[in-house]
Amino acid sequence: MTGVRRPVAAPAAASTLGRAVAVLRRRAVGTTTSEFLALAALLVVLNLVGLVMVLSASSVYSLDESGNSWAIFVRQAFSAGLGLAILLVVQRVDYRSWKKLSAAGLAVALGLLVAVLIPQVGAGANGATRWIALGPISIQPSEVAKLALLVYAAMLLSHRLSVVQQSARSLAPLGGVTALVVLLIMLQPNLGTTLIILGIVAVMLFTAGAPMRPMAVIAALLAVMGVALAWAAPYRRARVLAFLDPWADPAGTGYQTLQATSAIAEGGWTGVGIGASRAKWGFLPFAHTDFIFAIIAEEFGIIGATFVVALYGGLVVVGSRVARRAPDAFGMLLATGITAWFGLQALVNMGAVAGLLPITGVPLPFVSAGGSALLANMAAAGVLLGVARHAGRAPAATSAT
Numbered sequence: 001m002t003g004v005r006r007p008v009a010a011p012a013a014a015s016t017l018g019r020a021v022a023v024l025r026r027r028a029v030g031t032t033t034s035e036f037l038a039l040a041a042l043l044v045v046l047n048l049v050g051l052v053m054v055l056s057a058s059s060v061y062s063l064d065e066s067g068n069s070w071a072i073f074v075r076q077a078f079s080a081g082l083g084l085a086i087l088l089v090v091q092r093v094d095y096r097s098w099k100k101l102s103a104a105g106l107a108v109a110l111g112l113l114v115a116v117l118i119p120q121v122g123a124g125a126n127g128a129t130r131w132i133a134l135g136p137i138s139i140q141p142s143e144v145a146k147l148a149l150l151v152y153a154a155m156l157l158s159h160r161l162s163v164v165q166q167s168a169r170s171l172a173p174l175g176g177v178t179a180l181v182v183l184l185i186m187l188q189p190n191l192g193t194t195l196i197i198l199g200i201v202a203v204m205l206f207t208a209g210a211p212m213r214p215m216a217v218i219a220a221l222l223a224v225m226g227v228a229l230a231w232a233a234p235y236r237r238a239r240v241l242a243f244l245d246p247w248a249d250p251a252g253t254g255y256q257t258l259q260a261t262s263a264i265a266e267g268g269w270t271g272v273g274i275g276a277s278r279a280k281w282g283f284l285p286f287a288h289t290d291f292i293f294a295i296i297a298e299e300f301g302i303i304g305a306t307f308v309v310a311l312y313g314g315l316v317v318v319g320s321r322v323a324r325r326a327p328d329a330f331g332m333l334l335a336t337g338i339t340a341w342f343g344l345q346a347l348v349n350m351g352a353v354a355g356l357l358p359i360t361g362v363p364l365p366f367v368s369a370g371g372s373a374l375l376a377n378m379a380a381a382g383v384l385l386g387v388a389r390h391a392g393r394a395p396a397a398t399s400a401t
Contacts, residue, residue: 042311145197146376
């Protein structure tokens with residue numbers, strides 16, 4: 001690759017994450033569970049894949065934008081290190097403590113969602129205002145809102161399990177809060193994150209035993225609203241039409257989908273080799289963010305892409321097991337929501353890259369470049385690990401729901 005040096009920092013990053021796993025393992029021995037160790041291993045591998053692929057996928061773009069092929073990788077490595085520190089702290093906190101902080105956390109998230117809409121505060125890119133810039137650091141409030149709403153939903157539903165079949169006492173309160181959150185996110189606008197949040201809440205309601213008939217009615221109404229919103233905005237309508245027939249406008253609305261699927265096809269079974277992607281040379285926009293899975297498939301082939309899919313499948317399986325073995329309803333719902341978050345977002349991202357779903361602009365958890373998303377993912381993973389530490393234990397007397 002002309003002008004781009006071979007990475008030499010990747011082994012150091014791998015060594016750092018390896019030491020982190022050792023720390024988690026030492027803390028787990030005698031006090032935690034096999035689910036804890038399995039989650040820790042999956043998270044480390046996903047972060048390693050992310051660091052390696054961000055370096056590969058972003059090198060050309062970084063060189064063109066800043067003259068330094070390492071620029072985006074360095075930022076991602078910093079975010080990974082900070083995220084790791086957050087995870088190590090959060091996973092040591094008794095997960096039941098988050099119940100007391102759920103309302104305050106949701107209030108902070110709502111405040112950030114309002115702040116990002118203020119012209120002097122919110123920072124925009126690509127026609128959307130989704131970030132709050134604090135010098136060199138940017139915060140994406142919608143990522144904070146995902147976790148805050150999830151924790152609040154787990155608290156609310158765990159306290160109302162005995163009346164969860166009564167829509168007025170289960171669906172209505174949570175539905176009102178969720179509607180407020182997604183309304184503020186849609187004003188940015190951000191339909192992709194809205195869909196993920198609605199999916200998370202729906203999975204949590206189903207797990208809690210909410211009545212199916214009103215849930216089905218609400219789902220139908222939301223589907224109609226989603227179609228209307230997609231059709232009302234020209235850029236969203238273009239994405240839907242491009243999904244239905246990308247060849248109708250191959251140089252315009254169908255360009256990303258065609259370039260992504262072309263990169264996947266180019267990789268074949270074993271890939272063209274790490275660092276040898278052609279798509280990242282300006283052919284595939286957002287190669288290091290929303291479309292990084294296409295670069296993985298191109299450089300590592302179907303075998304490498306399948307391995308990444310298997311990592312997310314393992315995360316969902318282990319997360320579901322943690323939820324089943326949680327000591328109480330709050331832990332079960334927390335683990336369910338976080339697992340649904342990672343699984344749904346990975347499915348939506350990879351489905352869009354492969355041309356199986358419309359493009360929504362959501363990143364691949366733990367892998368795509370993006371500091372706010374990675375930090376939120378690591379914080380949520382820390383909460384999940386915290387529940388996993390107690391999996392299979394009898395509920396404490398103070399945590400009865």
